[in-house]
Amino acid sequence: MNYLMSFIIGGILCAIGQIFIDTFKKNNAYLLVMYVVSGVFLGFIGVYDKIVEIGYSGATVPLLGFGNTLAKGAIEQAAEKGFMGALSGGVMKTAPGVAAALIFGYLAAVIFNPKSK
């Protein structure tokens, strides 16, 4: 069941992005920014956790989930440490993913060469 719901919810969230690309013909960077900010917003108002309950990885793997994690981190830390928590909470909670992208990205650049097209 988890697998099925991951596929269904994840697919919907991605397909919405495809409609955005085909309609507005914008660069992928716009799509990613829009998704992250939307994720923060949905996380902030508490809606996204409900989507995660239904969709499991289907909700956490898309970049909306990254935004949700950012929002949750900032809110949790703000409750604990106030202003400094709001400043650093999101960064702290999402650090593993960002660090992984940076480090594996660098490793890939060292190991591989761009392929010819």
Place this chain on the structure above:
Amino acid sequence: MKKIGKQTFVIKGDVVIRDTYTIAGKKEGEGPLKDNFDMIVDDSLWGEDSWEKCELKFQQTAVENLMKKNKIDKNNIDLLIAGDLLNQIVSSSFAARALGMPFVGVYGACSTMALSMGLGALLIDGGFAENVICVTSSHFCSAERQYRLPLEMGGQRHMSAQWTVTGSGAVWLSNSGSGPKIKNVTFGKIIDLGVKDANNMGAAMAPAAYDTLKQHLLDTKKEYDLMTSGDLGTVGKNIVNKMFNEDKMSIEDKYDDCGTIIFDIEKQDVHAGGSGCGCSAVVFGSFLYKKLLNGDIDNLLFMSTGALHSPTVSLQGESIPGIAHCIGIER
């Protein structure tokens, strides 16, 4: 004055296209023109360590092999006119560094081939030069990274996007000898009808192509067996046809576009067709030049079309200015 009508220069003396040399990349070498190229390079780096260095090797080798094939010494070449798409036209300058002949670098984006041949013809007719080599090049990978996104970035190309041709074409112009002759040259105006979509270059350049082509036909009052534009692709070609049809001077049966000739649009996944400085250069140097030599056509109006934008000004919201230059050739 050697000028007729509004924009067309008439070549009174002999400007002979003595020979050409074309080098094409792998994808181009799998296309419908594969038997027409002098050389096909399968490796997109050609043993170099970057695409930029590979592109300059394309250009340098095209000129060297053109001279070797015809046994011309570099001291007999009065001028090398070259251009490409990269910033500061580095492919041309660095190829010229190795070639060691007087060099004029020109930039007309994808219109550079007709631009350089037109300038070469005028210099020869003016008596300033006897032998001129014109060369341009483009490379899919180097162009893609300069104008668009990193190559390994996943994503879809728009249906109207074009595929930059990997290749280089060199042409030897001379005031003597035998071969097809350049008879007139029309340099176009920049026309910009506000297209901002960098994935739709054909539509951005089509008005300029129409304008130059029509002006040339009005100025010279000639009829051509074949007229070709540089790299309008399917979208731009259809727009040009529509514009001429609306003027009641249909050119459909005599008009084609190098960007649609070089690839098999259906099978090669190039969407709207080929583009780039190299597109009109390799199509002219191989397919079109052979048609003139064989007598398949008696005359040709060869036009190259360019989009004179840059990623920086595009981001600043500017639209894409189009330009087209054409030269009339008779066998």
Place this chain on the structure above:
Amino acid sequence: MKYTKENYQKVVDEFTPKNKKLKNFVLAYIFGGGICLLGEIIKNIYVSVLNVPSDEASVMSSVTLVALSALLTGLGVYDDLGKYGGAGTVVPITGFANSVVSPALEYKREGYILGTAANIFKLAGPVLLFGYFASFIAGILSLIF
């Protein structure tokens, strides 16, 4: 020239081929859903085989997907998937990783410091900036209300 900036766009639209929206939608659904499904499978492996708590397994699963995406980008496969998957390969965390790895790879030839390192956030930088900024606002708002 009888066309002007005002009426030319109509001609352009008439001749510009449309993107195949339905096909793209279905493919984006399948690829995106598939990547999320893979994430869920990896997560379950961490939970059942390594006995990691669900929350942590979720993070580890994301990191694994990022590493996988880096590998596929390095091998030159991810952009081929992207050609079919469209947004389905952009929106998941693998797409974010791809947007980090692809410029890192591309600018390698300009050196590791001023090439790879200086350009690694060329596309992902905006995502982090606006993501962090929005989370800061969310944190501040949570303090006020």
